[in-house]
Amino acid sequence: MDKLVVFSGSSNRSLSEKICRKLDTELAKAKISRFSDGEVRIQLEENVRGKDVFLIQSTCPPVNENLMELLVMLDAARRASAQRITAVIPYFGYARQDRKDRPRVPITAKLAANILASSGANRVLTLDLHAGQIQGFFDIPLDHLYAINGFFEYFKQNKIEDLVIVSPDVGGIKMARAYAKRFGADLAIVDKRRKSPESTEVMHILGDVKDKNVLLVDDIIATGSSLVNGAAALKKEGAKNIFAAISHGILSNHAVDKIKDSRIDSLVITDSIPLPEEKKQEKIKVVSLDSLFADAIKRIHFEKSISVLFDTTGS
DSSP: OHHHHHHHHESSHHHHHHHHHHHHOOOOOOOEETTTSSEEEEESSSSSSSSSEEEEEEOOOHHHHHHHHHHHHHHHHHHHTTTTEEEESSSOTTTOOSSSSSSSSSOHHHHHHHHHHEEEEESSEEEEEEGGGGGOSSSEEEEOOOSSHHHHHHHHHTTSSSEEESSSSGGGGGHHHHHHHTOEEEEEEEEEEEEEETTTEEEEESSSOOOOOEEEEEEEEESSSHHHHHHHHHHHOOOEEEEEEEEEEOOOOTTHHHHHSSSOOOOOOETOOOOOOOGGGTTTTEEEHHHHHHHHHHHHHHOOGGGGOOOOSSS
16 A cells, blocks of 8 residues: 555545545645636645556536646646556546537547546546446546445435336436346336426326335436426326435536425435535435445555446345
């Protein structure tokens, strides 16, 4: 462990500190500041020559600031002769633009992957990508972790009966099927029509949710419109209690108010994105994935397989 060095950007320092406590190591010191014109200024205050360096930084809002901070830290570690640099990105921003679905639009997920590798990352460790195929955008090794077991442990303690796992859209069927298998529950789907990038209209509920407890699962909650509209439609179909398990809680615009006034009984998110004090409220619960990331970092450092951490079946 003497060659393991863990740095944190400013986006999610609380998670970084918890990960280091699990690793029984100190978070390495780095001076992160801005020049007068807003440019990112970084100085790593630990010797990293010949070391195995892990840089923890979520590219959450403000996305561009946090991404640029990560890129500058990667460059600093590379120029300081680190032996290997792993970018630990609990939430990978720009992942929602992963294909050309309209004329003259970019594929920014691929662009971000290229920039990370060019800046000095030798490998990437991330959680619940918006689309699994983004792993193929990277020309360096990428380890993809899943939040499913963390959510399973949380809901197992609450002992919810007659549970149905619901995907909020057709694109999330694969994730919902994995949850249904893990929870030993039935599966349902919210069939919706997207009117704009930020608003949707629910058309049908595919599956039986009448007199059932429902768990909506998804990777991202931004404005919360899809989730709230889906919950309202499920309630109309006779669902009892409605819960939601979302990996990355962006909670932008008025999402918190929408959740508070919605038919959702409880929203559970991970700490891949920090939850500011002003967004905390009774309905929103946070599950920490510090142990998952600490195990992954330790296995990568000691060149051990981390495939056991990809398991979504509990076996």
